[in-house]
Amino acid sequence: MVADSIINALRNTLGEGNFPLHEPRFAGNEQNYVQECIASTYVSSVGAYVDRFERELAAYTGARRAVAVVNGTAALQVALQLAGVQVNDEVIVPALTFVATANAVQYLGAVPHLADSEEATLGLDPRALRDWLKSVAEPTGDAYRNRQTGRRLRALVPMHTFGHPCDLEGLLAVAHDYRLPLIEDAAESLGSRYQSQHTGTCGLLGTLSFNGNKIITTGGGGAILTNDERLADHAKHLTTTAKLPHRWDYVHDEVGYNFRMPNLNAALGCAQLEQLPEFLASKRRLFERYQAALVEIDGVRLMQEPFGCESNYWLQTLVLSGAIADQRDGILQAINDAGLMTRPAWRLMHQLAPYQECPRAPLPVAESLAQRLINLPSSAGLA
């Protein structure tokens, strides 16, 4: 049975014991920095670690600026607002994504417009999207609108699934032709590069997540990346209650958010970022070991970084062939029962109650992939 073969392959790679899907690794300066942070009393909304974390994120990703915030969802909400998304606009997002991508759109009173993914990247398919927009988008003034709903198409949000960069070149061309700012949801892809450019830095804005399950963690946290200084300044302003600088007066010039990352969490992040190269190397080794162990099993392949890309291999992913897709739940059951935590991809957005009425393109690939993906234990340090 294929489940037994997979379990054997995982055991050969990981050894005995129980393995979570992904756990954080604190092998560096975490304790030191956090202790120093508490001793300084600057644990909250301002502090040296926040500034340092932002500087080091910008330097690492090559973005001109990084703005640290409270989580990846908040980062995406603010990035969309900065890109001009307003109430009743439509924002194109993948159907195959974590629910936060759609939620960030919804928080602004806008509507997710769901698009299909491609097998090679697990991300938005630019060819399918172009075909769809040809049929559904019509020009209106300086923008395009959805002729079926009458709503303005306002942004394009690809997400780099499990750390694999999607086809940014193709998507940027579609975005250009349909006058859509491109905002990368790079929550899962810190360390991943598209043709040597870090994900999250290829569009107008990009967003990162440092939730506990991500490649590095700040407990909870996220960041907005951009090469536009003006947008970065506005992001900082909006995420810090939109308060104007004054020695004592409290003037807020727009509706802002309490979205800053606390200095305590940034202290953890600075220590984690120092170890990122090591985490990336470990995850790549784990990919190679899983690959060697799984290569002989019929009907499964291990997801590999797309051509021309460098993936962070955040979550290792089995792709089942169509022939055994109907065995997925049995496989999940057996592997989880063996103490190896695995999980399927998310439910597609249009299969969730709050998003079932959203406009959507045909989703044949996303619907197929959703039945065929299994994430494997992937923590840094396993190999």
Added chain:
Amino acid sequence: MVADSIINALRNTLGEGNFPLHEPRFAGNEQNYVQECIASTYVSSVGAYVDRFERELAAYTGARRAVAVVNGTAALQVALQLAGVQVNDEVIVPALTFVATANAVQYLGAVPHLADSEEATLGLDPRALRDWLKSVAEPTGDAYRNRQTGRRLRALVPMHTFGHPCDLEGLLAVAHDYRLPLIEDAAESLGSRYQSQHTGTCGLLGTLSFNGNKIITTGGGGAILTNDERLADHAKHLTTTAKLPHRWDYVHDEVGYNFRMPNLNAALGCAQLEQLPEFLASKRRLFERYQAALVEIDGVRLMQEPFGCESNYWLQTLVLSGAIADQRDGILQAINDAGLMTRPAWRLMHQLAPYQECPRAPLPVAESLAQRLINLPSSAGLA
């Protein structure tokens, strides 16, 4: 000059040196708990410290349940949603408050409706509110609406200014008569009691903040309090992405939020909460010392807990007489220049660009108070 008299009084109380308005105090188990948290690897969205912090907050406040979240603004946003606030509703809030109170209403697409405060509590004045509602509210089905705007009046949100409980008995009566759920913004009043009942537990829901400037801090954090188990369960669900429990499947049954408090921050909170009784005692001593030092100065009084209440004395507050209100900025300048950080109350909500068009009651007391309040250095440990 009155500024010099105040500076002398502050120096007699505090001694030499520079004093911030309010800094956190980490004199307990902060380092231990945070180190233990990191060592456990559970720094993020679940963990023993979150559960413990919620249990201990409930026990301390007497609320049946407490739900820890990412900050006080998020707590209020979710509490308002749970109370039934919807797009285009109006929510009654004080004009004299921190902008987050109004922002939380705005995030839901609802509209802040500003009401006046009273001199005795610095909080909403139930008599003025009742008079205003008599003129502006008209019954419609099972609710009241603002006859001037046609919008439904959907909730009443008093805020306990600088930790002083407002007149909850009077406000609960108004809320009852106008069928408004009452949600307490208790961001500033952890440790404050109204007739022996902890603030935040007297209405349908209440919210706390643990920002770095509050009486205890988690870096960034907040909590929702309620005596209604069903609302508490829903609060937990909404603030944790509305994901249904399942071994591996990702089903979200409504639009949720990524608002959980990270375990790392809860670890800090558990240590802080242990010291709250001591912080409260220190702040009360500081009040008494300031009171003794300031009592001889004409034209100023120190804000004292309202009758029948126990204030946490979070921020000590000078109230200038009307006769010297026009000297406020000069007084602030002189005291700040002397190294003693002081600040005025917030700009009133209708004086901020995003809220200047909001419906509002006459605001004579709030407008007067806003010119006459000065917060003094107030950290725990100063006395």
